[in-house]
Amino acid sequence: MNDTPQFSSKAPPSAFAPFRHEIFRSVWIATLVSSFGGMIQGVGAAWMMVALGASAQMVTLVQASITLPIVMLALVAGALADAFDRRKLMLVAQTFMFAISTILAVCAYLDLITPWSLLLFTFLIGCGAALNAPAWQASVGAMVPREDVSSAVAMNSMGFNLARSVGPAIGGLLVAAASAAAAFTVNALSYVGLIGVLLGWRTEQEKPILPRERLGHAIMSGIRYVAMSPNINSTLVRGLVTGIGASSVSALMPLIARDLISGGPTIYGLLLGAFGVGAVAGAFSSHRLRITYSNEWIVRLALISSAVGIAIAAVSTTIGLTMAAMMLCGLGWVLIVSILNATVQMWAPRWVVARALSLYQMATFSGMAGGAWLWGYVTQQSGIKAALLIAALVQLGCALLGRWFHLPETEDMNLDLLTFNEPATIVPVQGRTGPVIITIEYRIAERDIVAFLCVMAERKVIRRRNGARRWSLLRDLADPELWIERYHSPTWTEYLRHNGRFTEDDALINERVSALHMGSDRPLVRRLLERQTGFPPAASLPDATEWTTPMTDQSRLS
Missing domain, CATH: 1.20.1250.20 (MFS general substrate transporter like domains)
Structure with a gap:
């Protein structure tokens, strides 16, 4: 990297x-x-x-x-x-x-x-x-x-x-x-x-086409999407660690005022005010920094600023120097949280953005809550100076985390949802009908197999992230050019919901897959109902076509 x-x-x-x-x-x-x-x-x-x-x-x-x-x-x-x-x-x-x-x-x-x-x-x-x-x-x-x-x-x-x-x-x-x-x-x-x-x-609230997800399913959908989105995961990790380090300032500020500067409530209020001034400066400077630096480097600079401010507060015994340190902390904190929050918003489609933000909020606040307890414990055991210096090292460590949990850029993202029309079927289906099995058949030349496997790895993540289950890729042993993508949806509604979550950026993967497909026809899509075998009473037997007729289509989206 x-x-x-x-x-x-x-x-x-x-x-x-x-x-x-x-x-x-x-x-x-x-x-x-x-x-x-x-x-x-x-x-x-x-x-x-x-x-x-x-x-x-x-x-x-x-x-x-x-x-x-x-x-x-x-x-x-x-x-x-x-x-x-x-x-x-x-x-x-x-x-x-x-x-x-x-x-x-x-x-x-x-x-x-x-x-x-x-x-x-x-x-x-x-x-x-x-x-x-x-x-x-x-x-x-x-x-x-x-x-x-x-x-x-x-x-x-x-x-x-x-x-x-x-x-x-x-x-x-x-x-x-x-x-x-x-x-x-x-x-x-x-x-x-x-x-x-x-x-x-x-x-202008769009009328939902599909019924709302049950609360438990909606929560799991949000967790699944975030868990399978590496860029949002990186943001959550950085928010958690930053929350641990930055919490030292708010948790220990009263002790900084009393023990390190020998002040009282007035001094504490001045330190709070200095932090607020730094926060305002951070908000106003963020747009200028984005002209020159990437999100990752803005966060690194902000973490270094925060670490320097915390370290200065640890060794300072004068109100002026400590107020300057608090300004650095406020500057760094607002830059960090604004960049992390905006990154989550820009990488999450509108259908899941609130759940992604809530997970980010949970990570950051959990770090702050755990950090407040941690710095109180360290202060009790080793003193406030040691606690602040360790917190400064945590902030520097979070800056180094950027090598493994890099923050993405968001300028070229297009997360507008694609329009997906419910396909017509010969076999009558309802929202609860299922399970539904979807297969998409591709013809891939031998020379394109490596490229095909690479792009299908990305497609697998998108499928599963949007709710597909039991995704697999198959190759026909009798016809080496024939490859079959297969996944399950528990009901017809969930199948429609899955396809309604594709974005314009996801469509680029579809186009790359279609470009590798040989022939003038589009990849063949089959939608099939899974049925159990057995001998139920004759009166309860469905129409034979429901047992035997697959639903096929050659649409771009499946």
């Missing part, structure tokens, strides 16, 4: 290009306000837990109750976002969080909150956020054109990190000036704007 810096030949649009689109601009602003509300609510919940006299473990569970649903429900939320109207799903999630936050605020004003009920409320709000996230991220591709997706993702990351940096400070001031109940009220009100925007957004 060529490990030298790669350069992009096509200049990406401006970082602000996504804001030219009214719906993205409106949703982004409303989401930013909602994110601020969520951060303020988190501060209020943590302070109320302290005010209730709960143990330190209960206080730490507040943050866990917010993030745990993201890991638990990401796959389910992704499957729902791919199956239903994403705008409506976001509307349900936001309305649910508004209702729970309102009830929490009312209970807080009436002094009805206990430590366990507070955890329940925060957990439910986290469930709403987990349901909303895949639908929101997957909707970006419907709000802006393909060339603006990377910039849109960077703007989303910048907005979230801006809220994460400034929101807690606002929350602290609000709690000090009023009460935790006031923070809960502000959070409830923060959902109103986004609910209004979503109510006014009218999307």
Whole structure:
């Protein structure tokens, strides 16, 4: 693999290009306000837990109750976002969080909150956020054109990190000036704007031709697609390892402020602000970096920036130097997550993009959750400096992972779905009819066998990734030029669903296979129903043609 810096030949649009689109601009602003509300609510919940006299473990569970649903429900939320109207799903999630936050605020004003009920409320709000996230991220591709997706993702990351940096400070001031109940009220009100925007957004939702997949099948389809997509797998691995290393900053920042700089809450707030400034700079610089560097090299540079920032924070004893280190960390973090998120979106077709994003989110958040525990343990055993220096080495190690888990480029991808018309059959079939066996017959010259086997290896991956079962390639012993591709579908509906998942890029493989086929006719496609032998009662015997007649066609897609 060529490990030298790669350069992009096509200049990406401006970082602000996504804001030219009214719906993205409106949703982004409303989401930013909602994110601020969520951060303020988190501060209020943590302070109320302290005010209730709960143990330190209960206080730490507040943050866990917010993030745990993201890991638990990401796959389910992704499957729902791919199956239903994403705008409506976001509307349900936001309305649910508004209702729970309102009830929490009312209970807080009436002094009805206990430590366990507070955890329940925060957990439910986290469930709403987990349901909303895949639908929101997957909707970006419907709000802006393909060339603006990377910039849109960077703007989303910048907005979230801006809220994460400034929101807690606002929350602290609000709690000090009023009460935790006031923070809960502000959070409830923060959902109103986004609910209004979503109510006014009218999307053109295509009416599904096939029935929706059952939830369990949809989840397995998403896992199968990602597992058989090496480029998305590379992104997940990088997200997991990066999450482990980068979590050291957020997990240990309060200790950095207290133990390494000898500061208090004000210093902690300044460090959060510096991280946010770096995040904004990262979002604005990402489009310029994409003019010169490939995705892989941007991530490597960002990881090195993050590692340098973490190492400086480990040895610094002055507020100025540590703030500069936090800016480097924020810069690197936003560049990394925006590139990884955009890579998943650009490599996953629309039918599975939310599930792919949810798996990426699970990997990254699992790394962050595990990393937070790891760095706390290392700090307890060896001190905060040792923990930060080890975390810096982890970030450098993630940069080296690029040699084995290389991030792909996405400029030339065309993941628009092909149109597949249901083939006519002589034997009557219904959606539940099956199992269906499909064979495609090719005639391949001896000189083309090696090329044929190579392209069929790619076709096998595409078939299985899109849901085909028991794929095999056969050669006729009596006719060496005859090759037969064979696979199964459990039902006729699943067969149609499988073929409806092919993209324009997949069609290039079909064309390469057809080009190797000899003769003027297209490869012969046979669709057959598998039937069991036996002697059932005469009254239950089907028509003889259903047992004996294969369904044949010579269509380009099968």
